[in-house]
Amino acid sequence: MSTIPTATISRLVTYLRILTSLENQGIKNTSSEQLAEEAQVSAFQVRKDLAYFGRFGTRGAGYTVPTLRRELRRILGLNRPWNVAIIGMGRLGQAISDYPHFEQYDFSLKACFDNNAKVIGQTMSGHQVYGMDALPQVVKEKGIDIGFLTVPQAAAQAAADALVAAGIKGILNFAPVVINVPREVHVEPVDFLAGLKRVSFYIINPGLKEELA
Amino acid sequence: MSTIPTATISRLVTYLRILTSLENQGIKNTSSEQLAEEAQVSAFQVRKDLAYFGRFGTRGAGYTVPTLRRELRRILGLNRPWNVAIIGMGRLGQAISDYPHFEQYDFSLKACFDNNAKVIGQTMSGHQVYGMDALPQVVKEKGIDIGFLTVPQAAAQAAADALVAAGIKGILNFAPVVINVPREVHVEPVDFLAGLKRVSFYIINPGLKEELA
Numbered sequence: 001m002s003t004i005p006t007a008t009i010s011r012l013v014t015y016l017r018i019l020t021s022l023e024n025q026g027i028k029n030t031s032s033e034q035l036a037e038e039a040q041v042s043a044f045q046v047r048k049d050l051a052y053f054g055r056f057g058t059r060g061a062g063y064t065v066p067t068l069r070r071e072l073r074r075i076l077g078l079n080r081p082w083n084v085a086i087i088g089m090g091r092l093g094q095a096i097s098d099y100p101h102f103e104q105y106d107f108s109l110k111a112c113f114d115n116n117a118k119v120i121g122q123t124m125s126g127h128q129v130y131g132m133d134a135l136p137q138v139v140k141e142k143g144i145d146i147g148f149l150t151v152p153q154a155a156a157q158a159a160a161d162a163l164v165a166a167g168i169k170g171i172l173n174f175a176p177v178v179i180n181v182p183r184e185v186h187v188e189p190v191d192f193l194a195g196l197k198r199v200s201f202y203i204i205n206p207g208l209k210e211e212l213a
Numbered sequence: 214m215s216t217i218p219t220a221t222i223s224r225l226v227t228y229l230r231i232l233t234s235l236e237n238q239g240i241k242n243t244s245s246e247q248l249a250e251e252a253q254v255s256a257f258q259v260r261k262d263l264a265y266f267g268r269f270g271t272r273g274a275g276y277t278v279p280t281l282r283r284e285l286r287r288i289l290g291l292n293r294p295w296n297v298a299i300i301g302m303g304r305l306g307q308a309i310s311d312y313p314h315f316e317q318y319d320f321s322l323k324a325c326f327d328n329n330a331k332v333i334g335q336t337m338s339g340h341q342v343y344g345m346d347a348l349p350q351v352v353k354e355k356g357i358d359i360g361f362l363t364v365p366q367a368a369a370q371a372a373a374d375a376l377v378a379a380g381i382k383g384i385l386n387f388a389p390v391v392i393n394v395p396r397e398v399h400v401e402p403v404d405f406l407a408g409l410k411r412v413s414f415y416i417i418n419p420g421l422k423e424e425l426a
Contacts, residue, residue: 004421006411007253013410040220042258077413084409092308099389099406107409146412169419170412174405176312186415188408192387193312195401196297196320197226198219199359199383200290202399206382208217 008049012072014039015046019069031062081106085144085168087159088151089114089129092174096148097125110142115155132162139166146170153177160187221262225285227252228259232282244275294319298357298381300372301364302327302342305387309361310338323355328368345375352379359383366390373400 018038022030032050036043050056053075057063073079086093089112097112112127113135114120120131130138138144147163149156149171156175163171164181171187173179181187202208231251235243245263249256263269266288270276286292299306302325310325325340326348327333333344343351351357360376362369362384369388376384377394384400386392394400415421 004418005253009411009414012414013407016410040218042255045255075414076410077417078410082409082413082416090308091304091311095303095305095308096405098304107406145416146409169416172406172408172412184419186412186419188412190405190408192309192403192405193320193385194226195385195403196295196359197229197289197291198222199385199399199401200295201222201225201288203295203358203382204290205217206397206399 004052008052009076011039011041011045011049012076015049016069016072016076016078019065019072022065023069028065029062030065030068032057034062078106081108082146083108083110083142083144084146084148085109085111085113085139085142086148086150087113087132087135087163088149088155089116089119089124090150090152093148093150094124096150096174097127107146110144111138113138132159135162136166139168144168146172149173149175149179151175217265221265222289224252224254224258224262225289228262229282229285229289229291232278232285235278236282241278242275243278243281245270247275291319294321295359296321296323296355296357297359297361298322298324298326298352298355299361299363300326300345300348300376301362301368302329302332302337303363303365306361306363307337309363309387310340320359323357324351326351345372348375349379352381357381359385362386362388362392364388 015035018035032043032046036046056068056071084107086097086109093112097109109127112124112129113132114129115132119129122129147168149159151159153175156177157179160171160179160181164185169185171181171185172190173187174190179187228248231248245256245259249259269281269284297320299310299322306325310322322340325337325342326345327342328345332342335342360381362372364372366388369390370392373384373392373394377398382398384394384398385403386400387403392400
């Protein structure tokens with residue numbers, strides 16, 4: 001199998017969300033046309049995205065909702081629990097550790113880390129805060145897969161290096177800086193202000209807002 | 214003009230980011246094919262997205278980078294400053310008020326609000342924290358256009374109602390709950406854990422990761 005565009009993976013996440021909504025409504029069958037309309041892409045794009053992973057559905061009959069949903073969860077690795085650690089228990093790290101929908105997709109917060117002696121050993125959101133020196137051992141003992149990097153910009157690369165050295169394979173990077181990691185580690189940058197650039201469009205064009213069904 | 218798909222607006226933001234990068238590299242001309250490749254959509258999609266807003270570029274000759282970039286900034290409303298207020302100065306509100314790249318796109322934090330008597334009147338990240346009762350007056354005096362809703366889930370709808378009553382036309386909603394607003398107000402939900410669902414894919418499929426140029 002060749003490499004897969006990252007945009008395809010983002011769209012699979014969108015298709016999964018749509019399928020979950022259809023399943024919750026008790027709808028049993030769907031089509032590339034319906035998924036395309038809901039995801040605001042072309043039906044050709046839906047079929048092309050799915051074709052990277054095999055053959056789903058039947059020509060003319062479309063897709064069975066629970067089957068395709070299960071397949072997408074398997075493809076995306078969402079059919080198993082993932083253990084998460086937060087690196088950097090400043091304001092952002094604390095805010096995220098409080099996030100109520102954290103475990104929505106089988107992601108479980110297992111540990112928090114900081115390098116500030118004042119917070120190491122404290123309990124935050126029900127989790128003991130470890131020092132960064134404990135990272136390799138805690139990652140191993142608690143089976144941590146993914147790190148949330150919520151340290152200040154200047155500390156981000158060193159913290160990412162420590163995560164990589166500890167064997168972490170996925171990083172959600174909240175620091176507004178590009179971090180360098182080996183190819184086998186995946187970094188997902190989080191730009192929580194991205195939506196701001198759409199808000200201004202809708203403020204100046206209130207009449208162009210799409211009607212939601 | 215009819216309504217515009219929200220996905221088109223998101224893609225315009227992506228095209229603008231690509232054009233800014235091309236301009237920074239000193240590249241003067243581009244094409245729908247190049248924009249499509251960078252944005253991971255089809256060239257037809259690029260042309261269709263732009264066609265909602267007029268005719269750009271020349272058949273066969275493509276687009277002039279600075280011109281198309283300027284047009285997209287105008288279309289997205291990014292050619293003027295926008296004034297922002299944060300509603301809810303808990304951990305998340307404080308973390309966002311500290312965000313160093315805040316003013317990258319001419320968005321300017323003008324005021325912070327909370328309903329906790331302990332923080333009202335205090336200065337946080339250089340901004341005085343106002344009580345929610347001051348919202349209508351401060352929004353008017355400081356010309357605030359956009360509100361960041363960083364209150365707890367249970368307080369989100371009431372805070373949104375207050376923003377709407379004060380005349381705010383755009384809301385970035387960080388609370389993990391759907392809020393109801395009149396049609397002329399645009400709400401952009403922020404799901405800062407969305408990237409998590411892509412991380413798991415790349416952890417289980419390290420070999421399928423796209424090579425970045």
